[in-house]
Amino acid sequence: MDAKRRNGGPPRGGASQAKRGKTVWDWEDSPSIFEEELALFEEADMETEEREGQAGHDVIPVGELFSADLNPRWRRPQAAPLNPDSDTLVFQQIDLDYYLGKLCQSQGNVPIIRMFGVTDSGNSECCHVHGFAPYFYIPAPNGFTSDHLSEFKRELNSAVLKDMRSNKDNMSVTVLAVDITRKESMYGYHGKRLADFLRITMAMPRLIALAKRLLEQSFKFGPFPIQSFSSYEANIDFEIRFMVDSDVVGCCWIELPKGKYRVREERKVSLCQYEVDVGWTQLISHPAEGEYQRIAPLRVLSFDIECAGRKGIFPEAEKDPVIQIASMVQRQGEKEPFIRTVFTLQSCSSIVGSQVLCFTKESQLLQSWAEFLRTVDADIITGYHIQNFDLPYLLNRAATLKVICSPTWALGIKSVLRDSSFQSKQMGRRENKIHNMEGRVQLDLLQVLLRDYKLRSYTLNAVSFHFLQEQKEDVQHSIITDLQNGNEQTRRRLAVYCLKDAYVPLRLLQKLMCVINYMEMARVTGVPLTYLLSRGQQIKVVSQLLRQAMKQGLVMPVVKPEGGEDYTGATVIEPEKGYYSVPIATLDFSSLYPSIMMAHNLCYTTLLQKGSTEKLGLTPEDFIKTPTGDLFVKSSVRKGLLPDILEDLLSARKKAKAELKKETDPFKKQVLDGRQLALKISANSVYGFTGAQVGKLPCLEISQSVTGFGRQMIEQTKQLVESKYTIANGYQADAKVIYGDTDSVMVKLGVDTVSRAMEVGREAAEWVSSHFTQPIKLEFEKVYYPYLLINKKRYAGLYFSSSADTHDKMDCKGIETVRRDNCTLVANLINTCLQTILIDRYHLDHSDRQVGTTWNILLDR
């Protein structure tokens, strides 16, 4: 009896049955709220379906666990037969990578793109895309003609072969092709002159860097002198190269027309229901518009493991066993998980609403769970801290017990662990474990939260409370082993805890709309979903830049990273510190940096490098000089790529917001809101990209000009407001800008009501806007009343925006209440103080004379 499944009455037993003396646990009261929730799932299931295996009484031999009769929900829907001659295959691609493989026996390895996806009917699919090869460019040397092509190719090929450390694949052809094309470098404006470039196509992606290095050092061929070549687009990931060239964006829908693809019956390498081969020019990529905005019914699996650690020692996979694995599987877009199961070591009492599978041997538990994972065939695997804990632990544990090393988790590819550490100015050093699982997207909720949310605490309990207002089942880590060594009731207690830990990430995923938001970001920026989770900000801009550049015959240079000096950023207006018991209007430039770049046509392609003006014979009408003294041509001469990208992003955002307003379907609303957000973030990261000094294409002329304009604008705004709103001009009082930071000014307009401040604020914003170039726009944002200005970047106030009668919130910036480097007592204390002096101000100020006097002393008046 290796595995059993039970379904019994309410939990019985308790401390009296525990083998270990004292009552370490105090739990045998009523079922928890979570247990009731689980039970409700069961009822819901019953209404819609006959009793399936889910609620049986029988003990099931382990071999039968995966039988379709017993666990019909585990598998995906049956895949209809696919006839490539008459059927078109349409699927949403969710992951895209490449591998090296042989097209036929005689030839060497070639890179093959692989797309994983899901069809509308929920069938999984793996598509091998053939025929796309990596390439890069170099400028053609002077006097180069097509007659030199073959010699160049031959020389480069032999140089590459000579330099290869080991020629494992026994390649003889590394350079597949060299062609002359007319291109222009995107860096700097040089009169729209196309020049000859050599497009060098290599046999494998990793040969690109090699060829680039050889050409950069010194390269001799034919009658040409030894020279070094700068390279273009040699640092582009192969996946991105393919996606840009074939107009595929992350998570888009792909159509394989009938007659254009082949179905694999044998030689299947994946566990997908459909596995097909197609040529890279045959597939159709649909832009994410209209019906192709939809999302396929993806399977999302969330899991959590429990280990029996030794007292006071963090569990180690080499020593401590895995005792439970809970899993929940949900279809994207549905409200509840349709699989709820926990695998336990040793017996465990039943839990209504979930399946309990008990094992006597840990190795069987692990093996069965791996089989479960393959059977469920999830598209997205989630959980909390799975990337650096659960998955590595399972893998190391399996290695220790010498099980499930092969077959592996997902594909026919062995899963291995890799350590990666990366450093950035922003994030510091960060160590991560990488666990390959081709075809399944690993979405560790902890990583998502670390990336996108600033929280006081990242424990699952704290996060759950923060977002869901719910506490976890409380089980101290120290008693896990005791619970395991107790009886089937204590192990049940543990299993409920484990199930909740698998359930909460699913809830969070839903609440934060992670899947939708990430998918929209992938679609907007054009990178694969997995890039968003494993890579930084830059790749998203590179992807967009390449797409835009390709349309105009521009190529992107490879620049060697060299850190330079920091450049000047934004201005913070010296605050007039104090407590303001009058309304303070706040005016903001919306999307300041993007709109500066658009208004002044700042781009790589419009930058005039030293001496270019004379060389190109440009008149002063053709270009502008930025506050930092850099020169850029006007859009009448050439429209920049970055302004183009930004316009696309911002107009798409406008469109998404308009659609959002009209849309009534809540699911489509979520998608549109996710898109709107992705577009905003993308627009704002373009500036950061140009200023990233160790980046793919830094251009400080752009970034320092942007901040330079920003500084100028905030000063000008201050002066404009203070010059117009004066007593001399017939206003009640002289307006005063009391503070401002980067893109905002706080103005004391001298009016005494919120509604009046709103009126004047709106008018002022509009008037100031008219002094700036389109699309720069100053907007009225909010009124603070009252307003406490402590210092630069530290203030608080009651926030009025939607209504002049009631405040939306108490807004605190930079103060202890929002900082995470104090204990909560400090935050609470300060928060109470602020509430008192901001919200209860009338009480203090007017009604209570005694306190009112103290108040005046405090305010120094």
Place this chain on the structure above:
DNA sequence: TCCAACTTTTAG
């Protein structure tokens, strides 16, 4: 006790 250098955290 003071101060400069460094760290952490936020605003935008």
Place this chain on the structure above:
DNA sequence: CGGTCTAAAAGTTGGA
């Protein structure tokens, strides 16, 4: 290989 930006406050550390 990977890695948006600067300004600025306030706290910590360590040397004189």
